[in-house]
Amino acid sequence: MPDVLDATPYDALLLLSFGGPEGPDDVVPFLENVTRGRGIPKERLKEVGQHYFLFGGVSPINDQNRALLEALRKDFGEHGLDLPVYWGNRNWAPYLTDTLRDMVRDGHRRILVLATSAYASYSGCRQYRENLADALAALKAEGLELPKIDKLRHYFNHPGFVEPMIDGVVESLADLPEEVRDGAHIAFTTHSIPTSAADTSGPVEEHGDGGAYVRQHLDVARLIADAVRERTGVDHPWQLVYQSRSGAPHIPWLEPDICDHLEERHAAGVPAVVMAPIGFVSDHMEVLYDLDTEARAKAEELGLPVRRSATVGADPRFAAAVRDLVLERAAAERGRQVTPCALGALGASHDLCPVGCCPARTPRPAAAGADSPYV
The missing domain is CATH 3.40.50.1400 (Rossmann fold)
Structure with missing residues (x-):
């Protein structure tokens, strides 16, 4: 089929992750980002951060995301999928808002998001959607043209x-x-x-x-x-x-x-x-x-x-799965009949998070869902 590797209408993919410190001086500021609004004293954060200090104050997550980023770009390039891949984090550099701003300034207007969480939960899905809404609000305040953002479905059973x-x-x-x-x-x-x-x-x-x-x-x-x-x-x-x-x-x-x-x-x-x-x-x-x-x-x-046992990480099969998810979602957006790839008894997850999905205790705007204020 001539459009098998057609990502239209999407023009970029955003790898969205948690982030982590990359040195001892980063640990407490990172934990302050993670716990913002909870009023946790700095001394308590130093105690909580001891397991980071055991490893030189470095979380492996950022290097692992760099490896995944490279694996995705390599897979897309080898298979002729012309879709640039960016990376932004919730709690540490590169921060989501900065990355999204770069994407807009690079001319991207239809963005797909891959979150590094495979399952449904508030912290693994809706909170990322809230982060996206916060970033869009910041860009709107700067007078930038807002992109339309969709999030790839949960891939736990791909x-x-x-x-x-x-x-x-x-x-x-x-x-x-x-x-x-x-x-x-x-x-x-x-x-x-x-x-x-x-x-x-x-x-x-x-x-x-x-x-x-x-x-x-x-x-x-x-x-x-x-x-x-x-x-x-x-x-x-x-x-x-x-x-x-x-x-x-x-x-x-x-x-x-x-x-x-x-x-x-x-x-x-x-x-x-x-x-x-x-x-x-x-x-x-x-x-x-x-x-x-x-x-x-x-x-x-x-x-x-x-x-x-090992986690999936940057395994080439996972990179190929992301390519499959991108093409699946793009085809659906173009009105094509799609048969999602999924194992097990539950079938493929929803493309669009419905109203009431993984609710927060305190409601906040969330992008890329049925209740998104950004369409």
Whole structure:
């Protein structure tokens, strides 16, 4: 088909991420950005930032986004997709507003956004849409012509996201000592969020116990576990668990925590565990510290063999998946009939976030959704 690699009407892709410090002097200012409006004292932020200081004050996330940016540009170029790719962050340079301003000044008027969060949740979707609305408001105040912005759908069950994680789990199992390999348990991990946020994640019709957030992670975990069984011939037990809790102790968050889970599995006689961080696109600080440092220390304390499987990162299959998502959305915008690519029981996610999807406790304008003030 002559328009297979046609991204029309879009003229640019924006990689939108969280951001992270790139040196010791960045840590507290970065955390001030993350916690803005919560009134957290600087001394407390220094305490919270200790896990960054353990790694020289550098989060790996920015380098990982640079690698993904390069992988996307390489894939697009090799396949003849003429679509420039930019990068902006929520909490650290390059800041979203600055990047969006550059895109407008470069003449871009129809922009697609890829967020580095694969699942539905307030912090993983709507908050990015609020960030986009804030950036558009800033550009409007500067008198710039505003672009039309759309966000790519959730890609948690796209083969290009799932298949690298399957490989990672299989490789981690193979790296375990042979005598414990077949009995190994798989702990699929993701970021814990308040149960109230989980229960209201996704469209209104999906609200309830765990909401779309838990349902989507469980679907991916089943996909990976089934594929691992097919490849290895072993049916490994598994569970979805959580990590990186950061809220007040009196507020319920999703459980069990990965360290508690390791203790429980060890007490139950499990001989080994593979930790599979399916909730994360790349090996950023939550993976590097909460799994590779804290959880691994807990496992060593227990005498429990553990391995941690890789995240997708800049895997070429993920870059190809992004290309597929771009072309899929562009074709739909042109009025073409599209069959979205998705694995598992849930099917492809929505293109346009509906009203009431992943609501905030305090309503704020959000771009790239049915309730967007920017059309």
